[in-house]
Amino acid sequence: MRIFCALSLALLGVVTPPLAVASSLIYYSLEKLAKDSEVILVGRCTGCQASWNEGRTLITTEITFQVSRYVKGFLGPQVTIRQLGGRVGNDAMSVSGMPEFQPSGEVVLFLGRDQSGGYQVVGMTQGRYQVLSDPDTGEKLVRAPEIAEEELVHTGKTRSASESAAVPGGHLTLDGFCARIQKYLEQEKP
Amino acid sequence: MSKTGIALLLGLLAGPGTVSAYTFIYDNGTRNPAGRTTGAVTFTLTFRRPAALIGDPFAAARSAFATWDALTTANITFTDGGQVADDSVGRDGVNKLTFNSTTNINFPQGAVALTTIFFTGGNIIEADIAFNPNPPQSLSVTGASGTADIESIALHEIGHFMGLDHSGLLSACMYPFGNIGNTFKRTLTLDDQIAMSVRYPAVNFSATTGGVVPELSLGDSGIPGRGAQAVALGATDGIVVASALGDDEIQDGVDAIPRLEGLPPGSYKLYFEAMDGPVDTNSFDTNFPGKPFSLPVTRFFDPAAILADSGINDPAQAPNFVVQAGVISTNVVDNHVPTRSTLNITTLNGSVLPVYVLQGASTNLTLTGASFSTSGTLLITGSGVTLSNTTITTTQITTTATVASGATAGPRTILFIGQVNNIQQSSALSGGFVVQAPAALATTTTVAAQSGSGGEAAPTTSSSDGGGKNQSNCCVATVLLGDRTSPGMMTLYAFRNDWLRPSEAGFSVEKTYYGHVSPMARKLASSQALKALGRHILLQAAVQPLQTVQSSASPSQDLAANF
Numbered sequence: 001m002r003i004f005c006a007l008s009l010a011l012l013g014v015v016t017p018p019l020a021v022a023s024s025l026i027y028y029s030l031e032k033l034a035k036d037s038e039v040i041l042v043g044r045c046t047g048c049q050a051s052w053n054e055g056r057t058l059i060t061t062e063i064t065f066q067v068s069r070y071v072k073g074f075l076g077p078q079v080t081i082r083q084l085g086g087r088v089g090n091d092a093m094s095v096s097g098m099p100e101f102q103p104s105g106e107v108v109l110f111l112g113r114d115q116s117g118g119y120q121v122v123g124m125t126q127g128r129y130q131v132l133s134d135p136d137t138g139e140k141l142v143r144a145p146e147i148a149e150e151e152l153v154h155t156g157k158t159r160s161a162s163e164s165a166a167v168p169g170g171h172l173t174l175d176g177f178c179a180r181i182q183k184y185l186e187q188e189k190p
Numbered sequence: 191m192s193k194t195g196i197a198l199l200l201g202l203l204a205g206p207g208t209v210s211a212y213t214f215i216y217d218n219g220t221r222n223p224a225g226r227t228t229g230a231v232t233f234t235l236t237f238r239r240p241a242a243l244i245g246d247p248f249a250a251a252r253s254a255f256a257t258w259d260a261l262t263t264a265n266i267t268f269t270d271g272g273q274v275a276d277d278s279v280g281r282d283g284v285n286k287l288t289f290n291s292t293t294n295i296n297f298p299q300g301a302v303a304l305t306t307i308f309f310t311g312g313n314i315i316e317a318d319i320a321f322n323p324n325p326p327q328s329l330s331v332t333g334a335s336g337t338a339d340i341e342s343i344a345l346h347e348i349g350h351f352m353g354l355d356h357s358g359l360l361s362a363c364m365y366p367f368g369n370i371g372n373t374f375k376r377t378l379t380l381d382d383q384i385a386m387s388v389r390y391p392a393v394n395f396s397a398t399t400g401g402v403v404p405e406l407s408l409g410d411s412g413i414p415g416r417g418a419q420a421v422a423l424g425a426t427d428g429i430v431v432a433s434a435l436g437d438d439e440i441q442d443g444v445d446a447i448p449r450l451e452g453l454p455p456g457s458y459k460l461y462f463e464a465m466d467g468p469v470d471t472n473s474f475d476t477n478f479p480g481k482p483f484s485l486p487v488t489r490f491f492d493p494a495a496i497l498a499d500s501g502i503n504d505p506a507q508a509p510n511f512v513v514q515a516g517v518i519s520t521n522v523v524d525n526h527v528p529t530r531s532t533l534n535i536t537t538l539n540g541s542v543l544p545v546y547v548l549q550g551a552s553t554n555l556t557l558t559g560a561s562f563s564t565s566g567t568l569l570i571t572g573s574g575v576t577l578s579n580t581t582i583t584t585t586q587i588t589t590t591a592t593v594a595s596g597a598t599a600g601p602r603t604i605l606f607i608g609q610v611n612n613i614q615q616s617s618a619l620s621g622g623f624v625v626q627a628p629a630a631l632a633t634t635t636t637v638a639a640q641s642g643s644g645g646e647a648a649p650t651t652s653s654s655d656g657g658g659k660n661q662s663n664c665c666v667a668t669v670l671l672g673d674r675t676s677p678g679m680m681t682l683y684a685f686r687n688d689w690l691r692p693s694e695a696g697f698s699v700e701k702t703y704y705g706h707v708s709p710m711a712r713k714l715a716s717s718q719a720l721k722a723l724g725r726h727i728l729l730q731a732a733v734q735p736l737q738t739v740q741s742s743a744s745p746s747q748d749l750a751a752n753f
Contacts, residue, residue, distance in 0.1 A: 056281070096307070114299065124301065
């Protein structure tokens with residue numbers, strides 16, 4: 001029985017990295033997103049244009065962003081990405097896990113190239129962070145619960161120290177969020 | 191901007207309507223949950239297979255369809271439409287699953303597989319499941335160490351294929367994060383089963399199940415709550431049965447109203463839980479496209495707390511909700527729940543996946559997160575699981591969980607109760623602790639153990655070679671050699687998979703073969719003399735020479751593929 005239990009523990013207790021199956025994706029922590037992305041930007045969605053392909057078998061959408069800040073890489077003041085899915089008239093094509101964008105919505109985007117050479121959001125919805133405004137102060141916030149927790153776990157800060165940077169509920173200021181990404185990128189440097 | 195662009199923007203602006211139970215994919219144009227008009231769906235597989243994969247991905251895919259098909263409470267029937275050559279994904283009138291979908295789509299970085307769904311007016315008219323032929327994560331048909339199990343992925347994607355969105359329960363097949371290195375998610379949890387059954391109810395499903403529709407708002411003033419989930423636990427065994435997301439308050443001007451439907455009659459305890467990780471509303475983008483959301487504390491519902499905070503964190507103190515067959519209870523509870531502070535469990539044993547533990551076994555758990563009060567309490571819902579040697583710091587909890595041999599099998603919730611900012615509150619990992627019966631585990635771990643030792647087990651799926659409901663002995667080789675697992679058939683399978691399919695010319699040969707063999711096969715099957723002659727010729731002229739070539743060229747190739 002003891003051997004059986006030990007075997008069970010061995011089989012069950014193994015820590016395995018998860019697979020995100022929004023569609024089926026590899027799981028991206030913020031650190032992995034930062035390191036694996038070619039471009040990281042803060043921008044505002046200025047337009048979405050959906051269209052059928054030539055054979056009318058697929059709908060894709062071009063989404064354009066006005067960029068206010070680059071954290072990694074540079075693609076100019078405007079960036080357009082193309083992704084599967086969208087709506088044309090009464091017809092819609094959805095890809096579960098593909099990020100959707102609100103016009104004028106501000107986001108932090110992690111971009112990487114697909115096999116066509118175009119840019120898409122890395123890890124689908126995982127690579128899109130909404131920028132929100134604090135209803136009281138108007139300060140720009142990014143919801144990222146793992147960051148708030150990381151501050152606590154990995155830097156050994158006290159809770160009150162961490163909360164000075166993280167808004168209750170797992171939000172960081174946009175500046176704090178970008179600084180965290182920079183920190184990950186600096187760790188990469190030789 | 192063009193009209194289509196404006197239409198899309200309007201579509202994106204329009205939020206969802208009432209969110210029905212468990213979460214369905216939404217057509218953001220119509221604000222309706224998207225579903226098929228019928229649960230009877232024919233699927234087809236494409237011929238090409240991942241070049242480097244050992245094993246039979248087609249059998250794995252068919253097995254996943256068969257798992258959903260076997261669900262008796264849902265009126266769904268999957269018919270195997272066979273295999274086709276066209277790998278392209280998109281609207282062509284065929285519901286397809288392909289392992290070679292680079293023909294016309296570009297996978298985003300990090301994508302292993304995706305499901306494309308076409309719908310009009312909320313009706314799904316076609317869907318395709320596409321596996322990335324160059325996946326960023328190794329795949330297998332066995333859930334071998336370090337690989338993602340194709341059957342588990344297919345099971346999840348088929349849920350999307352039928353219009354299901356994600357579940358916030360860690361244990362569910364429709365949970366957004368899949369397992370690596372095991373096959374635990376080849377089975378459907380109650381939450382998955384109920385979701386599909388609510389969407390495509392079998393006759394009498396609605397009459398034999400019931401539901402409850404609790405309401406939630408935040409704070410004393412009743413600020414609308416949204417983006418949190420309600421969870422139903424079995425009142426006595428603490429098993430997680432189902433969950434449902436609250437809807438978009440601002441759009442509808444009403445409180446968050448998750449509909450917990452399809453519950454077997456009985457007593458339940460209900461609680462609300464913020465989508466604050468591991469799952470957040472990013473995982474429900476058709477339901478919450480880019481919208482802010484609420485973060486209530488985890489609280490158990492109490493009908494007596496009308497427009498007030500129940501203050502109940504411990505399931506032992508929570509009242510029971512009795513669900514009766516054929517009854518969906520509405521207006522039974524409307525609680526105001528405080529906004530949570532930083533208290534949150536974010537990882538379990540360094541991951542965002544559930545822990546599986548055998549009846550009669552124990553395991554160590556490490557929870558990380560924030561604002562754990564050292565005087566707080568950690569518990570696992572239901573009876574039969576005891577925690578010992580528990581240590582708590584503000585960011586980490588360690589404990590040993592021991593499962594009684596008689597403990598009820600099924601998913602439980604891990605709950606931490608503590609005081610933060612002078613408010614007693616809790617945080618949950620719903621479905622984070624799964625008690626397994628030894629028999630159930632033996633099946634999966636046996637496969638994993640075989641894989642981990644370096645060998646790939648032959649597929650053990652119920653829908654085996656050439657399978658599906660429409661299987662017939664239409665192939666000459668099958669008629670002549672009889673047993674599909676015979677060495678001769680294995681040789682031919684390998685020839686087909688490794689030599690014919692990788693090339694366009696070989697593909698054409700195979701297509702031609704399939705197009706003409708049925709009459710010949712029937713003729714051969716009708717005569718024992720012809721079968722004997724044909725078998726001799728086939729073995730001498732094809733099988734033996736192929737065996738010689740294959741043994742020198744690719745000795746490790748899997749031979750158990752599907753013909």
